[in-house]
Amino acid sequence: xxxxxxxxxxxxxxxxxxxxxxxxxxxxxxxxxxxxxxxxxxxxxxxxxxxxxxxxxxxxxxxxxxxxxxxxxxxxxxxxxxxxxxxxxxxxxxxxxxxxxxxxxxxxxxxxxxxxxxxxxxxxxxxxxxxxxxxxxxxxxxxxxxxxxxxxxxxxxxxxxxxxxxxxxxxxxxxxxxxxxxxxxxxxxxxxxxxxxxxxxxxxxxxxxxxxxxxxxxxxxxxxxxxxxxxxxxxxxxxxxxxxxxxx
Numbered sequence: 600x601x602x603x604x605x606x607x608x609x610x611x612x613x614x615x616x617x618x619x620x621x622x623x624x625x626x627x628x629x630x631x632x633x634x635x636x637x638x639x640x641x642x643x644x645x646x647x648x649x650x651x652x653x654x655x656x657x658x659x660x661x662x663x664x665x666x667x668x669x670x671x672x673x674x675x676x677x678x679x680x681x682x683x684x685x686x687x688x689x690x691x692x693x694x695x696x697x698x699x700x701x702x703x704x705x706x707x708x709x710x711x712x713x714x715x716x717x718x719x720x721x722x723x724x725x726x727x728x729x730x731x732x733x734x735x736x737x738x739x740x741x742x743x744x745x746x747x748x749x750x751x752x753x754x755x756x757x758x759x760x761x762x763x764x765x766x767x768x769x770x771x772x773x774x775x776x777x778x779x780x781x782x783x784x785x786x787x788x789x790x791x792x793x794x795x796x797x798x799x800x801x802x803x804x805x806x807x808x809x810x811x812x813x814x815x816x817x818x819x820x821x822x823x824x825x826x827x828x829x830x831x832x833x834x835x836x837x838x839x840x841x842x843x844x845x846x847x
Contacts, residue, residue: 665767723764730772748768757791
């Protein structure tokens with residue numbers, strides 16, 4: 600049983616556009632074997648997807664905020680739920696995954712404000728998944744209207760992870776939030792994004808990163824590095840304000 604779960608988890612972690620067909624076929628076959636010859640738990644499919652949902656190459660300091668396989672994780676859940684052999688073990692899988700993702704996103708935001716280990720990485724992956732779930736109609740309209748954006752902007756200040764989460768949500772699901780979120784809330788999100796400075800700055804010229812940079816840039820003022828980081832992210836991750844159609 601443990602080996603089956605490890606194998607399925609590895610399949611989810613290593614999904615790619617190139618290997619999806621082979622990976623999903625392997626996943627289906629192994630679950631079928633488990634159902635036939637082993638006493639696998641009813642939540643095996645849910646658990647193997649859930650536990651490996653955050654495996655991705657998200658690297659905020661390089662402006663990489665988009666989960667490269669989030670759409671494949673959701674596709675795998677959809678295929679499992681509609682599959683004749685897997686249906687009994689995946690009933691309501693997409694709705695359950697979507698609801699759990701939103702629950703954890705709201706909790707991980709609070710954890711991240713306390714700098715709890717791992718919370719930021721999970722939050723970024725969850726923001727990507729929420730955006731996809733919202734586009735597909737698996738996030739309740741009330742959550743989009745009243746809770747998701749508000750949860751990120753009602754703190755005493757906009758934290759870095761919250762700014763990044765807003766970028767992800769608007770990048771992937773801008774039209775959905777335009778349709779369901781309050782326009783004033785959307786406007787407030789972009790006001791905060793435009794005025795946000797990342798802190799502590801991404802100081803790529805301090806003693807840890809001096810190698811490879813010219814002497815005149817070593818020890819550069821942190822404020823300048825902060826602007827470098829901000830400008831880099833703004834360039835790499837284009838955000839379109841959905842209500843007014845202007846680019847940030």
